[in-house]
Amino acid sequence: MPIKEIGLVSFRNHDTINLEFCPKINVIWGKNGSGKTAILEAIHSLSIGRSFRTNRKKELLKDDKEFLSITGKFQTADKIQEIQINQTKDGTRRTFIDGKKLESIRELVGLNPVVLLSPEEQVITKGAPQDQRNYFNKLFSVVSNEYFTILSDYNRILKQRNKLLDDFNLTNKAGAELDIWNERISEIGQKLWKKREYYFKNFSLELNKTVKDFKDDKFTFSCELVTKIADNEKEYTEILNKRHNRDIYLGRTTYGPHTDKINFTFNEKNIKQYGSQGEHKLALLLIKLAEVRLIRKVTKNAPIVLLDDLFAKLDNYRSKQAMAMIDNDLQTIITTTDLKIVEDRGVEIDKFNNGSFYLG
Ligand SMILES: Nc1ncnc2c1ncn2[C@@H]1O[C@H](COP(=O)(O)OP(=O)(O)O)[C@@H](O)[C@H]1O
Ligand SMILES: [Mg+2]
Known part of the structure; x- marks a missing residue:
């Protein structure tokens, strides 16, 4: 299901940040270390309950903060579903769907599938x-x-x-x-x-x-x-x-x-x-x-496609092929250090209707 909004508190390098996504192509751009991958990591966590970069939950909490939270709003067929992960300093986690605490992560997995293309996935x-x-x-x-x-x-x-x-x-x-x-x-x-x-x-x-x-x-x-x-x-x-x-x-x-x-x-x-x-x-x-x-x-159901720095990793020809094969009706979230590369490779970014975020 498409993600409409994400809100992070003390997650990785982010203090608080809120992003509103569009249902098609979204681009998160900014310098190295600005926290682009961290946002994909947060979306991934809302999808299957864990990060793709680490198994050590404590790593996710910003510096010396007391707790972190990730809140996502997903568009289901008939309503907005809110998923929230709260985690304290000692790594204790609680996950909620529409305010109701989950007994098992089983209740979360499969609700909002994501497909992640990132350097970490190359181990496959x-x-x-x-x-x-x-x-x-x-x-x-x-x-x-x-x-x-x-x-x-x-x-x-x-x-x-x-x-x-x-x-x-x-x-x-x-x-x-x-x-x-x-x-x-x-x-x-x-x-x-x-x-x-x-x-x-x-x-x-x-x-x-x-x-x-x-x-x-x-x-x-x-x-x-x-x-x-x-x-x-x-x-x-x-x-x-x-x-x-x-x-x-x-x-x-x-x-x-x-x-x-x-x-x-x-x-x-x-x-x-x-x-x-x-x-x-x-x-x-x-x-x-x-x-x-x-x-x-x-x-x-259509998964959310997360492309982490794809265009830095694939040549022009392959990138274009990749984008051509990702259906127009899939929600896609792309990170890049260079917005121009993304545009040059034929990605149409809706700059006026959400869709593009600059992290600095
Ligand atoms: N727990 C943490 N507390 C504070 N900063 C962190 C934490 N974990 C990672 N960082 C920093 O967050 C920054 C964002 O990393 P990342 O999401 O990989 O950025 P990008 O993908 O934009 O290059 C990095 O500079 C990293 O050092
Ligand atoms: Mg990155």
Whole structure:
């Protein structure tokens, strides 16, 4: 859902700031360090409950202030929805929707999806398997509350099983207790795998379409989920049983969806090993455009597109292609140090009707 307004208090370098966005293209411009990315970070937090730059919540609070708040107003089909995050100095957080405190972040995730294109996201093509899993887990949680619930349950049970394995060694066997956890984790792990397979297939289709739409370019780009998915729960448990000694020896679970890998292939080669800088940037752009499509397709809602310094990172030709592929009806928030670059690349900024903010 489009964001109409954001208000920040003591967030990063901002004392207090209020911005009113238009439903189309918005540009936030200003010098390095003026707090442009911080605003995208705040919008991202309102969307999924956390920053994309840090896991340390305390970093977000301005200098020696006592508390911070982020307030956003989103335009839903029939009303304005207010989301507020309050955080104190010790990192304690409370989140409210229309004044009602959330019991779980689950209630927030998926309400107002954002698609973020920023240098931090480059780990999707360059990073470790964990980074790729995190990306898809996050995306699938945004499009499916059920996925989010299953994933949370799986992670909880995995942690408990790993704790048990870590507490035992080969002479002091975990025995019957482990059998119980094996059954539990097989059940939830199998569910997670099925859901992941389903959404991944959909993502992959959207990615193929996105690549096809890059008409002028000759390249191939695709993604693949590399997994050892069991046929059913029974087989899953059998595999765990076979790995009993290995798991106890290593003190962790060596089989399950948390070991999945995702490969991106650019012109027949694994991009992580062989991709050039330019290919990585193009790959990320394609992934993000596919993400927009997946969110639209599954949720029937349009995400907010956040482009952090995109034009400094992509050449003129790619930037134009990128903008051409972002539908006109998507709300887009762009940050830049140079308004002229953005205009030169064919972005029409509505300077008179909100849409353009100078941070100094
Ligand atoms: N907790 C904080 N308190 C005060 N200043 C901060 C805090 N966190 C970051 N900053 C500062 O905020 C500024 C804004 O950073 P950023 O949002 O990355 O700006 P931009 O994207 O415009 O370059 C940086 O100069 C950074 O040092
Ligand atoms: Mg920045």
